[in-house]
Amino acid sequence: xxxxxxxxxxxxxxxxxxxxxxxxxxxxxxxxxxxxxxxxxxxxxxxxxxxxxxxxxxxxxxxxxxxxxxxxxxxxxxxxxxxxxxxxxxxxxxxxxxxxxxxxxxxxxxxxxxxxxxxxxxxxxxxxxxxxxxxxx
Amino acid sequence: xxxxxxxxxxxxxxxxxxxxxxxxxxxxxxxxxxxxxxxxxxxxxxxxxxxxxxxxxxxxxxxxxxxxxxxxxxxxxxxxxxxxxxxxxxxxxxxxxxxxxxxxxxxxxxxxxxxxxxxxxxxxxxxxxxxxxxxxxxxxxxxxxxxxxxxxxxxxxxxxxxxxxxxxxxxxxxxxxxxxxxxxxxxxxxxxxxxxxxxxxxxxxxxxxxxxxxxxxxxxxxxxxxxxxxxxxxxxxxxxxxxxxxxxxxxxxxxxxxxxxxxxxxxxxxxxxxxxxxxxxxxxxxxxxxxxxxxxxxxxxxxxxxxxxxxxxxxxxxxxxxxxxxxxxxxxxxxxxxxxxxxxxxxxxxxxxxxxxxxxxxxxxxxxxxxxxxxxxxxxxxxxxxxxxxxxxxxxxxxxxxxxxxxxxxxxxxxxxxxxxxxxxxxxxxxxxxxxxxxxxxxxxxxxxxxxxxxxx
Numbered sequence: 001x002x003x004x005x006x007x008x009x010x011x012x013x014x015x016x017x018x019x020x021x022x023x024x025x026x027x028x029x030x031x032x033x034x035x036x037x038x039x040x041x042x043x044x045x046x047x048x049x050x051x052x053x054x055x056x057x058x059x060x061x062x063x064x065x066x067x068x069x070x071x072x073x074x075x076x077x078x079x080x081x082x083x084x085x086x087x088x089x090x091x092x093x094x095x096x097x098x099x100x101x102x103x104x105x106x107x108x109x110x111x112x113x114x115x116x117x118x119x120x121x122x123x124x125x126x127x128x129x130x131x132x133x134x135x136x137x
Numbered sequence: 138x139x140x141x142x143x144x145x146x147x148x149x150x151x152x153x154x155x156x157x158x159x160x161x162x163x164x165x166x167x168x169x170x171x172x173x174x175x176x177x178x179x180x181x182x183x184x185x186x187x188x189x190x191x192x193x194x195x196x197x198x199x200x201x202x203x204x205x206x207x208x209x210x211x212x213x214x215x216x217x218x219x220x221x222x223x224x225x226x227x228x229x230x231x232x233x234x235x236x237x238x239x240x241x242x243x244x245x246x247x248x249x250x251x252x253x254x255x256x257x258x259x260x261x262x263x264x265x266x267x268x269x270x271x272x273x274x275x276x277x278x279x280x281x282x283x284x285x286x287x288x289x290x291x292x293x294x295x296x297x298x299x300x301x302x303x304x305x306x307x308x309x310x311x312x313x314x315x316x317x318x319x320x321x322x323x324x325x326x327x328x329x330x331x332x333x334x335x336x337x338x339x340x341x342x343x344x345x346x347x348x349x350x351x352x353x354x355x356x357x358x359x360x361x362x363x364x365x366x367x368x369x370x371x372x373x374x375x376x377x378x379x380x381x382x383x384x385x386x387x388x389x390x391x392x393x394x395x396x397x398x399x400x401x402x403x404x405x406x407x408x409x410x411x412x413x414x415x416x417x418x419x420x421x422x423x424x425x426x427x428x429x430x431x432x433x434x435x436x437x438x439x440x441x442x443x444x445x446x447x448x449x450x451x452x453x454x455x456x457x458x459x460x461x462x463x464x465x466x467x468x469x470x471x472x473x474x475x476x477x478x479x480x481x482x483x484x485x486x487x488x489x490x491x492x493x494x495x496x497x498x499x500x501x502x503x504x505x506x507x508x509x510x511x512x513x514x515x516x517x518x519x520x521x522x523x524x525x526x527x528x529x530x531x532x533x534x535x536x537x538x539x540x541x542x543x544x545x546x547x548x549x550x551x552x553x554x555x556x557x558x559x560x561x562x563x564x565x566x567x568x569x570x571x572x573x574x575x576x577x578x579x580x581x582x583x584x585x586x587x588x589x590x591x592x593x594x
Contacts, residue, residue, distance in 0.1 A: 008345055010328070012395060013297040015176060022149070022180035025489055025512050061494055073293075074330035079345055081329065086489045086513060094492040097403050099265060100257045100450060100467025102492050104399035106346040122489070126513045129493050130500040132201060 004112045005047045007039065007080040009059065010105035011088035014072070021085065025122050034085040035119045037111070038071040043078070049113045056117070057082070057091055058110045064090035065119050068111075080109065086122040139169055146545035147178040148232060148528030151429035151538035152277075152298045152305070154178065159548050166549055168529075175299035182529060185549075190509070191523040192552045203521070208556060208564070211522050215481070216568035218503045219248035222479035224454050226499075228468045229485035229507075231255035231431030234533025234545065237558035238440040241483070243566045243578075245453050251477065252451040253468045254437040255430065255485050261463055262398040263427045264438070264448055266407035273414050275424040276539045277304075279388075282311035283422075286386035288324045290410065291348060291396020292428040295332035298538075301428075302336065306392070313387070322382050326351065327396060339379050344370035346401045352409040355380055359416050386421045394428040426539060431485075432528070433535035439542075472498045479503045483558065484527075488513030507561065524558050525551035531558075 020033040037057055044051060047068075055068045057080075064087050075081055082088040084104070093103045120128070127133040145157040159182060160170035168186045171179045194211035195203035206214075219225050227250050230238055238254075245252040256264065280287070287306050294301035302308055310317040325337035328345035343351050347369035354368040358380045366373050383389055391414055397406035410425060417423040429435050438448035445451050447461035450468075464470055468487075471477045472495040480499045482488070488496055489512065496517070506518040515521040525531040530551035534542050551557075556564075570577045 010345060010400075012399070013293065015296040015299060018149070018177040018296070019180050021489075022177055022184055024184065024510065025486070026516075061492065071329070073296075073332060073334075076328070076342065079328060084490065089490065089492050089496075092492040094469055094473050094495050096464060096467065096469055097401075098464030098470075099403045100261045100463040100469055101398060101403060102258060102469055102495075103401075104258075104395070106400040122513060123516055126488050126493070126496065127517055129497055130517050132517055134201060 004110050005043055006108055006110050007043060008078055009057070009080050009082065009091070009107055009109040011082050011084050011092060012105065014083045016072075017083040017085055025086070030085070031119075031121060034083050034122075035066050035087045036069045036083070037066045038073075038075050038081040039068055039111070040075050040077040040079070041070055043080070044068060044070075047111060047113060049115075053113055053115050054117055054119060055111050056114045058112075059091035059093060059107055061093050062090050064125070065114060065117050067119060080111065086125055090125060139163060140165075142546065142548050144546070145548055146432070146528050146535065146543055147174055147181070148432050148526065148545070149178045149181050150298045150432060151434060152301045153432045153535055153537035153543055154300050154304060155543050155545070161549055168549060177299060182548075184510070185526045185529040190552050191511070191521070192555055194520060194522040197519045208522075208554075208561075211520060212561070212564045212568050214520055215505055215522070215565050216572055218479050218505065219244065219250060219565070220569060220572060222477075222503070224477050225250040225479035225481065226253065226468060226471055226477040227251070227481045227483065228253045228257070228487060229255060229483040230437045231434045231485045232527065233484035233558045234433060234527045234531065234535060235436045235440050235542075236533050237484070237527075237562060238437045239444065240559045240562035240566070242441065242444045244562050244569065245451075247566060247569050249454045249456055251466055251471060252441065252445075252453060253466075254449050255434050256438065256449045257463070257468045258490065259395065259430050259434065260398055260427050261449060261467065262404035263393075263407045265404035265463065266411060269404075270408050270411040272411065273418065273424055274426050274539065276541055277306070277537065279424070280390050281305050281309050281314070283313050283388035284390040285314060285320055286322045286324070286383055286389040288326065288383065288389070288391045289333050289337070290326045290391060290393045291406075292392055292394025293327065293331040293333045294392070294428065295336065297394070297430070298428060302333075306390070307336070322386075324379055324382065339375070339382070341371050341375060341379060348397055348400070348406045349402045349409055351376070352406065352413055355383070356409070356413050356416050359384060359420070383417060384420045386423070389417060389421055389423040391423065391425040392428050393425070429538035432537075435536035435538060435540050436534070439536050439540065469495050475501070477502065481505045481507065482514040482518070483507040486512040486514045488515075488517055507558065522561060523555055524561060525555055527558065530555075533559075
């Protein structure tokens with residue numbers, strides 16, 4: 001058991017994300033589909049957490065609280081996946097290697113358990129980042 | 138009696154399925170059932186009928202709340218923002234029709250804007266590789282009728298293009314592929330065991346970010362040279378086995394996706410994939426295709442290449458010529474260097490899909506969202522202009538991922554008074570002309586609906 005673990009992060013599509021996104025980004029479905037990090041059970045064990053524990057994911061640009069779940073599509077140890085969307089983009093580095101495309105996949109993140117902290121909603125994260133979040137619903 | 142509308146196009150992913158059937162209510166206003174669509178396409182159509190659709194533009198007030206305004210006021214606001222800005226950025230277009238992409242060209246040129254589309258954060262590197270190395274591609278029809286070896290590299294169509302395998306690439310029976318899936322060998326190359334990888338005959342679980350090395354190993358083997366015992370986390374024997382299948386194809390197909398363009402290497406990964414395709418063509422017949430994300434994200438590449446000579450990252454601020462240089466004129470880089478002083482988000486959601494730091498930079502300046510739905514971008518905008526949903530409430534031309542144009546249908550009317558993207562851009566263009574006291578130049582095709590409104594002709 002350790003307090004932190006460093007994993008390689010990728011952020012890509014999933015059908016759960018696609019369906020929820022079309023339903024609406026302010027819906028509970030979108031929240032549940034995208035505010036999760038998929039990681040191998042071995043890595044969870046190394047971190048000393050059970051599945052469905054909230055964790056803080058920190059990259060070179062920022063951090064976000066998401067729920068650690070067992071991979072719905074197998075992820076080898078060392079690799080983590082947050083589905084594309086609002087939560088993923090809190091930690092995606094905007095560096096583009098002069099191509100225009102941010103580093104959506106393949107960047108190091110530190111993951112630490114924060115079982116007592118809550119995940120933020122999509123609106124709170126995005127409006128909060130630009131000073132428009134008024135709280136409430 | 139509810140009626141069925143057939144041969145409807147689906148406005149979601151790049152597979153651009155055009156075989157949907159939609160059951161519409163008696164009065165032709167509500168969508169009751171969606172047939173043939175995947176789970177996501179189904180949601181797109183049902184969501185369009187949702188009662189909470191916005192019907193008028195909303196302008197942000199000093200207290201932070203939104204207030205409804207008229208389309209005329211929204212058009213005036215947008216025109217003035219574009220004229221006032223030194224370097225406005227108009228970005229998006231994954232989810233609209235080619236008519237709107239053409240209409241925005243006039244607006245961007247007239248106001249001296251940077252014009253960019255979702256390829257900028259998606260298959261942009263593929264464009265760079267294609268410029269350098271060519272694009273030996275084909276249509277999805279050819280894949281269906283001919284392909285007996287299909288490679289999915291860094292893409293997961295079972296999740297991102299749910300009907301791709303059943304309509305085009307793996308399951309369908311075609312002219313030379315009458316046995317369907319049984320006749321095809323499927324290879325998946327992905328760092329995760331995705332649903333697509335589970336379906337494949339061979340899954341090479343490449344070490345994430347090491348795609349270039351694996352492509353290189355395939356090229357080395359195909360040229361008859363030896364490789365190390367392990368490359369990119371894959372054993373030599375597995376590489377040899379996959380290479381053997383690939384070279385024995387009658388017609389092989391390589392599909393590639395974000396696994397190549399979103400990670401280290403970017404355009405170089407696609408470049409070597411094209412070179413591998415060329416090598417394979419010395420021993421078999423091979424083709425390659427980018428798994429484009431949105432149903433019409435191939436559209437701006439077509440329309441703007443024709444209008445301006447470039448598919449994306451088009452800087453029109455110089456006023457004399459179009460200039461394209463990803464890294465310099467790409468949306469994310471412009472945002473991160475804080476070089477743009479106004480932003481229009483259209484037919485996409487930069488609020489959810491840009492890295493948050495880029496969103497913060499863009500939000501320092503006037504920020505306008507043009508989108509039928511409430512999304513993250515609309516909720517942080519100064520102005521949100523709702524429009525008709527293309528493919529549901531507005532017809533138009535879309536380009537499928539293989540660059541085949543398809544005429545999409547209109548299924549139901551938009552909410553009363555809601556206009557299309559194309560109408561909106563035409564009105565913004567006219568308003569810019571009024572404000573600058575210049576004559577609009579339409580140059581419509583002969584017989585086009587826009588021809589009669591041409592002033593002074």
